[in-house]
Amino acid sequence: MNKKGVLGESIVDFISIILIIITLILFFFLFRYNITLESFFVDKGSIYESEEEISNNIMLLNYLRTPYNEGIIADLVIKSIKDSDFKELDLVTQGIFKDSNSCFILFIGAGNTEICPKKELGMKFREFRSEGSVLIPTKEKNIIEVKMLSSGEFYE
Amino acid sequence: MNKKGVFFLPFLTLALIACLLFAYYTLILHNENNPDSEIGDKQYLLYEYYGKAENYLFFIDVSAKYSIEKAIDDLNKNGGFSEDDVWRIGHSPDVKEEFKKSFNKYFNEYMDLSLNEKSAEQRRTLYKQNKNNYDLNFESNILFGKSNKKIVFALSDFNYSINSSFKQKFNYDFTKYDFIKKEIEDLLRCLENKETITDNLIKECKFNRIYNLNNNILTYNVDDIKLKIELGKNKGVASTEWGTSF
Numbered sequence: 001m002n003k004k005g006v007l008g009e010s011i012v013d014f015i016s017i018i019l020i021i022i023t024l025i026l027f028f029f030l031f032r033y034n035i036t037l038e039s040f041f042v043d044k045g046s047i048y049e050s051e052e053e054i055s056n057n058i059m060l061l062n063y064l065r066t067p068y069n070e071g072i073i074a075d076l077v078i079k080s081i082k083d084s085d086f087k088e089l090d091l092v093t094q095g096i097f098k099d100s101n102s103c104f105i106l107f108i109g110a111g112n113t114e115i116c117p118k119k120e121l122g123m124k125f126r127e128f129r130s131e132g133s134v135l136i137p138t139k140e141k142n143i144i145e146v147k148m149l150s151s152g153e154f155y156e
Numbered sequence: 157m158n159k160k161g162v163f164f165l166p167f168l169t170l171a172l173i174a175c176l177l178f179a180y181y182t183l184i185l186h187n188e189n190n191p192d193s194e195i196g197d198k199q200y201l202l203y204e205y206y207g208k209a210e211n212y213l214f215f216i217d218v219s220a221k222y223s224i225e226k227a228i229d230d231l232n233k234n235g236g237f238s239e240d241d242v243w244r245i246g247h248s249p250d251v252k253e254e255f256k257k258s259f260n261k262y263f264n265e266y267m268d269l270s271l272n273e274k275s276a277e278q279r280r281t282l283y284k285q286n287k288n289n290y291d292l293n294f295e296s297n298i299l300f301g302k303s304n305k306k307i308v309f310a311l312s313d314f315n316y317s318i319n320s321s322f323k324q325k326f327n328y329d330f331t332k333y334d335f336i337k338k339e340i341e342d343l344l345r346c347l348e349n350k351e352t353i354t355d356n357l358i359k360e361c362k363f364n365r366i367y368n369l370n371n372n373i374l375t376y377n378v379d380d381i382k383l384k385i386e387l388g389k390n391k392g393v394a395s396t397e398w399g400t401s402f
Contacts, residue, residue: 016165020172027176031184057207061214074218134211137266139222 057132060148064134066096074136081109081144089113107147198313205309205316212307213320216286219266220259220301220322227258228328235383236333242373243340244386245348251333256292259299264288286320299324336378339363340385343374353387 064074073092080089090113097104103116136144230238236249238258243249267286285308290301301324306317346361347353353372367376372388 013165016169019169023169023173023176027180030180058210061210064214074214135215137215137219137222137269139225141265141269143269 056148056150057134059150060132060134060146063093063096063148064136064146068092077108077136077146078138078144086111086113103151105149107145107149109144201311201313202316205311208309209307209316209318213318213322215266216320217322217324219263220299220324223259223262223266224299224324224326226262227255228326230258231255231328232380233382235381236336242384242386243344245344248337248340249333251330252294255330259292260288260290263290289320290322294330297326297328299326332378332381336381336383340383343385344387347387350388 064072064077066073068076073089073096076089076092080086086108089108093106093113094115094117097115098117100115100117103114106113106115132148132150134146136146138144227238231251231254234240235243236251236254238254238261241247241249264287285305286303289303289305289307291304293300293302299322301322303320307320309316309318343358343361343363346363347357350357353369353374355369358367358369358374365376365378367374369375369387372386374385374387376383
């Protein structure tokens with residue numbers, strides 16, 4: 001075997017080994033970077049929000065389905081809008097949410113009501129962010145939309 | 157060194173690069189299942205549609221409640237019929253069926269209300285799927301409605317479907333009509349062959365209610381029910397039909 005041949009093979013081997021090392025390092029970072037980026041997309045905040053938004057809608061539905069007199073709160077909502085008198089609704093609503101650890105703003109008709117039962121205890125609450133929306137048909141075949149904004153729970 | 161051995165390491169390098177490129181492409185660049193998605197995306201989508209379905213069910217519940225009230229108003233206003241009609245020999249209402257007819261009319265109108273909504277999805281689900289889609293059954297004073305077909309929310313990856321139903325209590329005594337039928341049957345029998353009906357003839361039939369008589373059409377109220385009866389010789393209806401018609 002001549003010396004040039006041995007030298008040539010050694011160079012090829014050397015280049016190959018270097019290339020393998022570079023490739024492994026490159027792909028290690030490529031995979032690592034993407035996996036990290038993917039992990040970055042799993043935003044705990046956004047999961048929390050979407051969950052809260054759905055819960056908020058269910059909470060609004062439960063509120064509207066709450067039995068009141070011989071009907072449900074939704075009937076009182078319709079009556080209040082019809083009579084433009086929200087006193088009774090306001091009173092009943094404050095009573096329903098009195099033990100809640102969150103603050104709410106209810107948008108009913110043209111008006112809105114803020115319910116913040118533990119505000120007076122000096123507790124702070126998070127910003128209003130998640131929203132629920134429910135449609136109520138009326139006997140006169142109109143549709144009333146009731147919206148509810150909710151803050152997160154109070155914190156010290 | 158063997159000549160074949162000369163190419164071993166470069167081939168191994170190329171094969172390794174090819175494998176890693178393939179893995180990179182399939183796992184990272186072209187991953188259909190989870191490219192940029194968040195953990196639990198589909199689960200949350202499912203939960204989100206559970207919430208939306210609850211909204212629809214609430215809309216259906218309230219619609220059913222008002223449709224019942226309106227159907228009862230119709231029965232009272234039309235003497236047991238769903239539309240303006242008169243009792244006569246061979247023609248009396250099957251009150252529960254008339255109620256269902258009237259209920260369906262109003263319930264479908266409520267479903268049409270969703271046409272005004274901005275969301276195309278709501279239009280699709282409520283309007284198309286809920287119209288004429290309910291089997292109605294009575295159990296004492298409760299009306300049960302159960303959808304014949306599932307209401308489907310078509311999503312990109314999967315369909316979310318619900319069996320829609322409602323249960324509404326109402327306060328209406330259908331048995332009142334049994335008594336009314338008997339009373340009207342007696343009166344119609346009594347005046348069956350009379351050409352012109354007069355107050356005296358009605359009195360002879362021992363009909364003791366306060367009524368109004370106009371062109372052989374007698375109208376009177378039983379509680380909230382307004383009844384309209386065509387008296388006298390019936391047009392083309394043989395008297396032998398009595399008994400089967402009521």
